[in-house]
Amino acid sequence: MELIPAIDLKDGRCVRLYQGDFAQTTVYGDDPAAMAVRWVEQGARRLHVVDLDGARDGRPTNHDAVRAIVRAAGVPVQLGGGLRREEDVVAALELGVERVILGTAAVAHGELVARLAARFGDRLIVGVDARDGMVAIAGWTETSAVRATDLVRQMARIGVGRVIYTDISRDGTLTEPNFGALAELLWPDGPAIVASGGIAQTEHLRRLAALGAESAIVGKALYDGKIDLAEALKALQA
Secondary structure, eight states: OEEEEEEEEETTEEEEEETTEEEEEEEEESOHHHHHHHHHHTTOSOEEEEEHHHHHHTSOOOHHHHHHHHHHHOSOEEEESSOOSHHHHHHHHHTTOSEEEESHHHHHOHHHHHHHHHHHGGGEEEEEEEETTEEEETTTTEEEEEEHHHHHHHHHHTTOOEEEEEETTTTTTOSOOOHHHHHHHOOTTOOEEEEESOOOSHHHHHHHHHHTOSEEEEOHHHHTTSSOHHHHHHHHHO
């Protein structure tokens, strides 16, 4: 299982939110590119970047920070946040990111996601962010009437091969992932599932690997020193 450090961008800085709440923001650094280098030096082979301003406002915002991360990191970068139009996806890929993540668009514009999946294949990921089992949109500021499990199945039908599942109630809490919800999304020949939210210790990573998750995104646990990236990578390889 792949372990992917998260870099969340707000106003050009590295931050973490508590349960997606912009009013509960912790700043971890003013230089996103330096943060990217830090994780790569500790063994990261991929980085997960989220434009929080873009997710909230509906259009990508932190272009300069994303470009700097891509240039400094030297490893594949996946980017989400505010990518709701085809031209925004194209522009993100032109910044040098390897994969793009669509969230709100998957609920509001399924036909767009289908077209992008056909055009970009494995470079397209759908982010399914759930609050009490229902999909949240618009930077987690709104909750839709769509169940997370139903959206994952719909995305699989239109050709999406990879889904990031985040339980918002666990995000930034350092409790544990929602293993039960994740298990419901893992089925034979289904999309690859990337787990996110609540990961606080290496044992959580081992359980996710045993469950069948393709990869796990870790943020606050790395920034707060609850998980040592190099040690966690060794544990997963073992």
